[in-house]
Amino acid sequence: MNTRHMVLTVTSLTIFMLFAFTGNVFAMLKTMTLKKNPAIVIAAFGTTTRAQVTYDFFDEQLKKELPAKYRSYEIRWAFTSEIVRERANRKFKKDGVKKRYLSLAQVISNLEDEGYRKIVVQPLHIFPGIEYESVLGMVEGLRLAFKDFGLRIEVGKPLLQYWGKMSSVIELLKPDLLTPQQGCNVLTSHGTEKTNEGANITYLGLDGRLSREFSNTFLGSVEGIVSRESALAKAKACKAKTVRFIPFMYVAGNHVMNDIMGSEAKKDGELSWSLEMKKAGFRTEATTIVYKGKEYYKGLGFYPEVNRIYIEGIVEMLKKFEF
Structure with missing residues (x-):
């Protein structure tokens, strides 16, 4: 069932x-x-x-x-x-x-x-x-x-849901992307651990679109086929030593605050994406927005x-x- x-x-x-x-x-x-x-x-x-x-x-x-x-x-x-x-x-x-x-x-x-x-x-x-x-x-x-x-x-x-909307979303993200001279960008998504989920097609499609359109922008996910490992490996090959994480989730909540930008290793020793890149000699940042006088990580809902x-x-x- x-x-x-x-x-x-x-x-x-x-x-x-x-x-x-x-x-x-x-x-x-x-x-x-x-x-x-x-x-x-x-x-x-x-x-x-x-x-x-x-x-x-x-x-x-x-x-x-x-x-x-x-x-x-x-x-x-x-x-x-x-x-x-x-x-x-x-x-x-x-x-x-x-x-x-x-x-x-x-x-x-x-x-x-x-x-x-x-x-x-x-x-x-x-x-x-x-x-x-x-x-x-x-x-x-x-x-x-x-x-x-x-x-x-x-x-x-x-x-x-539609490829045309994906194109629109990629376009509206462009002002937040670093140029190749400035550094690299990693879009951070949620992903799915199941191989038979139809959303995998969309993740792979987005990953392909980004790689064809940008030389310095990569997709990673907390879980799933478009993995953290592949995204960070590509980012580590960037000549400019700055990586900008761009939340590709509606709300930049727990995953972004802890898995992506966490400042301390987890109890099992796993590093956040940011800490891993810092350990590799990179400066890291994430897109943010000020809303009602306070700064927040900029999820897609912003x-x-x-x-x-x-x-x-x-x-x-x-x-x-x-x-």
């Missing part, structure tokens, strides 16, 4: 149990006041690091750049990582903060309960990999669970042009509900 089918089955059973004790479905439909407009759900993996402000940046841009006729629409956030939700919610509770990270199933169930029958889900995934497939499986399970309620759900694409690709996808889905 693949990931998508497993999620679909689990989701269907969970939602069925939720509604098994709620009484007559059709009676509920007759008495509930249904919402006319769609709701928008942003689905993110989540982070418990200070980089969570990346989501605030997107939220502000979304509310500003949505066409005027959509700006009154309800916007909710869902966080797909169970570990992140648990850690964040424990912290919220400890700090006395009246806030909770909800799963995609919880958010959509809540919207349905409030009378929404049209929902747009936009995942903030970069690659069409395991996490994105999980969202698709979850949504399909929710569609089946709520089929008697007339619930319609549209799901957006990840950033690199590029307005990247967010605009997602927002354009949201608008296209909203248009489908106008007919």
Whole structure:
């Protein structure tokens, strides 16, 4: 059973149990006041690091750049990582903060309960990999669970679903790249440890595009076929002794802060990418941005042009509900 089918089955059973004790479905439909407009759900993996402000940046841009006729629409956030939700919610509770990270199933169930029958889900995934497939499986399970309620759900694409979008993203990164005279660049991505995941095609495609277009820019991943080892080996061959790490993740959170730019070796002695390059005699840096007076590593979510690709996808889905 693949990931998508497993999620679909689990989701269907969970939602069925939720509604098994709620009484007559059709009676509920007759008495509930249904919402006319769609709701928008942003689905993110989540982070418990200070980089969570990346989501605030997107939220502000979304509310500003949505066409005027959509700006009154309800916007909710869902966080797909169970570990992140648990850690964040424990912290919220400890700090006395009246806030909770909800799963995609919880958010959509809540919207349905409030009378929404049209929902747009936009995942903030970069690659069409395991996490994105999980969202698709979850949504399909929710569609089946709520089929008697007339619930319609549209799901957006990840950033690199199409080769044309990949070209656009590479283009918008160019101002942040060092020239060959200045040094080398390493784009740091997440990767996937599974050989049979379709996202591997995208990783390899991106790696190929970068190598054809730039002599000093390489792709590495925390796990996966486009490896850390190959990227750093290429970087060590650079004549200019500066390496710039460019986070190729939506949020430059734990992986970037520790695996890539960590200042101390791990307990097992493994060095961060930065420390390994420094040991080889290189100066290292990473792209950063100042947001509301504080400096953060610059994940892809801090590029307005990247967010605009997602927002354009949201608008296209909203248009489908106008007919």
